[in-house]
Each structure stands twice: as C-alpha cells, then as structure tokens.
Amino acid sequence: MYPVEALDRLIVNEMRAELGTTVIGREIIVLEQTGSTNDAILRIATSNSKEGLVLFAEHQTEGRGQRGNRWESAAGKGLWFSILLQPRIDINNSPRLTTWAAEAISDLIQNEFFLKATIKLPNDVEINGRKVAGVLVEMRAQEKAPHLAIAGIGINVNQSLEDFPRELQSWAISLAMALDRQVNRQKFAIALLRNLDRSYRERFC
Secondary structure, three states, rough: OOOOOHOOOHHHHHHHHOOOOOOOOOEEEEEEEEEHHHHHHHEEEEEEOOOOOEEEEEOOOOOOOOOOOOOOOOOOEEEEEEEEEEEOHHHOOOHHHHHHHHHHHHHHHHHHHHHOOEEEOOOOOEEEEEEEEEEEEEOOOOOOOOOEEEEEEEEEOOOOHOOOOOOHHEEEHHHHHHHHHOOOOOHHHHHHHHHHHHHHHHHHH
C-alpha cells in the first residue's frame, strides 16, 4: 500500500458540506485502497443505500476499463470512484450512461481549465489525443424496481509522465501534465460531482 500525503487526501465532510442537496454525492465513502471501486461499492451498498452513493479509493489496485483492460491508478494522484445509480432507462440503454459521464467530465475539463477535451467513443476522454479519463458502466436488472447501475470513473489528475508504465507513456496524460501545474483534487472532485448530478437529473430522473 502506498501512503497518500495527508494534505492531498479527499475529505468526506468537506465534500458533503460543499455539495449540499445533490443526489450524486448525498453519501460519500473514501477508502484508502481497494481492488476495483465498482466491485467495492456493490459490497458496501445495502438495501438501505440510496441512489447517489459515491465511493472513492485513494489507491485502486485492480481498476478496469472496457473489454477487461487494466486501468492504472497511481495512489493519491487521480480520482478513482464509482456511483450507485437507479436510472429510469431500459438495461439495453446503458450506453447512454457512459455518454452522460464522459460528457460531464469533458465539459468540466474545458470549462474549469480551458483545455480541449474530446470524447473517444465509447468511453474515453482525451486531451491532445491522449487518454485522461475513462468510464465503465455496469448494470444489473432488478425485479419490481429500477435497474441498478454502477458508473465507474477514473481520471488522471496529478500524475507525472513517470507515474505511468512505460508502455502507456505515449498515450496517457494527466491534467497536471496538460496544465504544467498540480490540480486540487478535492475542489475538482466537488465540481465534477456537481456537474454529474446536474446532468444526471436532467436526463435520467
């Protein structure tokens, strides 16, 4: 396990206070380490868990993307999280959730940092043709209730080039690399959850 500097940790109480009455982020959990946040949120969620539960991991050891690809998750350098959702859509329409999340991420990057972020279908966000974020949505059918969806999101925030494995260095990028400065992960996480919440309620509630 790789320790995260105390000053750079995600602080649940501060995030909750900033988010107020949002659906997404109404409950937030931050784990020091987990395999996959998508798997962890299903283990932690109970029958009383409400839509909008968000689970972050400071270090994700078995992050995954589309088609089983591994997602590299350097400890304390990015945002690795999953959201518990109950969208009012048919299970066959789950790609709409992937598009929703990717658009929310790319829009925020452009509005917050004035970087040109593009969506590479089906689930990646890129800056200058290099991957900065990815989305993995997994849906589970439920009888007599809206289907359950887990939206897993990974964003490279403060990595340097050396934080990526050699084989990924030519096509991965972080916000810090694109901006040539570090990013406040806490503030960015709050802004992103707000953006996700606003667009989710417009499209799926």
